[in-house]
Amino acid sequence: MGKKEQLAEELEAALLAIDQDACRHIIMDDMADVPILSRIENAIVPALASIGVKWRNGDVALSQVYLSAKITDALLEEMLSSSHETLASRPKVAAVCLEDHHLLGIHVVRMVVRSSGYDVVDYGRMDLEPLVERVCRDEVDYLLISTLMLRSALRVEKLKEKLEERKCDACLIVGGAPFRYDASLWRRVGADFTSSSPSEALEFILSREGKR
Amino acid sequence: MKAMSSMERVLTSLQHKEPDRVPLLLSLTMHGAKMQGVSIQKYFSSPQLMAEAQVRMWKKYESDFLNSFTYSSAEVEAFGGSTIFYEDGPPNSGEPVIQALEDIESLEPPDVQTVKSLMVTIEATRRMKAAVGEEVPILGVTISPFSLPVMQMGFENYFDLLYSDMEHFRSLMKVNTEFQLQYANMLVEAGATAIVYFDPLSSTTIIPRAKFLETGFNIARDAVKRMHGPIVAHFASGRILPIVDKIIEAGFIGVSASVDEDLKILKKLAGGKLTLIGNLNGMEMPNWTAEQIDQNVRSAISDGARGGGFVLCDNHGEIPYQVSDETIQGIADASRKYGKYPLKRT
């Protein structure tokens, strides 16, 4: 195993153990002479991606997914605050909790995507009409949408319709429990992608950007 | 075999014996409002409308339970919380009532008698009992002391508390446990045959086994000891395979089964000890074709029902509002078609 892989694995283990100090030690001390973007790419991205897959398979719990995203998000802030590097702000990505009152999902998604080096505009919780306005105005390229209730998930169809009326072609990436339990729901509501792992949403964005 | 009453059917299955057919639990809550032609909010404020609809739906679909559950947020209303109602979906809890840790220090267990939303459920339970007596089991649902804080303080704050401040956590559990116990026992007194202890936070979808052993497990075991009547553990479609041994140890008589897990494996681990309740995927139901209904019902029965100890049910404990009458009827029909004991070998 190469040094990079080893650090990613050590970070993953420390994250799953919710051992903040060990995580900090790996990113800030062991990788002190590595550029920030490489620390993200070589350690944080693979660790979070692996945790996302493990949650889907039932091998780790949501508390570990949430706390590991929170730890890496804080480390990212710490790294950025002492450097001139910034997060990539293109393509423009926004995150929203659609007509629902459950923000945990979208917060995890935002923290994971940010910790992977991409800025995410936080829309918080929004109703449909103001959201359409905002997405058009901000010229969002990718909208990350989280819902926990089925009724909110079904509202994505209306959102898509309204955005099309406005000739806004933001790419819609959906997630949350309703999309996990009904594997074809994302297609039926007209979304472009879904995953239970926020890291995979980012992979989707990057591969689509690569094809442009 | 002579047809059994719903109560006989369910009790036989709970004793891990085969009744005349597989008992059917249709978790219908909001559908009662549809049937009565009123809004969901109005419906959940009327014990009379609820009791009537529960009995009518039981007769219509020939299912085996009545259910007095309204919505989870009702229990947070007891602590001063608010509820947001929708025309076409379940009510949700509003802003968390615990905004700071100090709020936990001054928290007292509310008196259920003074909580309007919960007294609706108590009164609805009484009316259901008066209508069906010993013929049909009535389920009373309470949110576990351990899962309630997600709505009391927000999910993120609760995770943070669970992982960093066991002292405040324990204070909160003390208050919630007193409250939940009071409410559960009132439900039983009002006529609930069994209590469904809703505890999805303890599922390994949400916390790892080790954390569960430190927290949710002790709370559940104590609650089971102090609650009157038989108790079923429900995890709202969360995973449980890694903690089944502990669910048995805590003293539950039954447990929910999720589509996320293999019912055959669950049956192997829990058969003869816990009645399995599940595991139809409610989220997919709105789009099920007649063939899918047949296939899903048949496979749940064939994986879980042999030897009794099984109740056919959706895996969340609430069928979504979007599921049509035809689909519900189809599930009920298929449960009778494939659920006659002795089961055919498949």
Ligand code: B12
């Ligand atoms: C724990 C739980 C509870 C707890 C806490 C819920 C809460 N958050 O408030 C309690 C007991 C309080 C509860 C109550 C209720 N619940 Co509940 N509950 C669950 C359970 C087990 C987990 C829910 C949860 O919060 N998960 C945390 C979030 C973060 O997980 P997630 O949405 O899957 O998100 C992950 C990924 O999907 C991904 N992701 C999320 N968003 C996005 C977005 C993008 C773009 C991407 C890429 C990825 C992504 O990232 C996250 C993790 O990394 C689920 C079933 C399950 N197995 O998931 C039911 C579930 C959410 N509950 C449900 C319901 C209906 C309810 C109630 C309305 C029941 C009622 N009638 O009262 C209430 C509402 C509570 C409220 N707040 O008012 C339904 C909702 C669907 C539906 N039928 O409409 C579910 C799905 C159960 C089911 N199978 O049907 N519940």
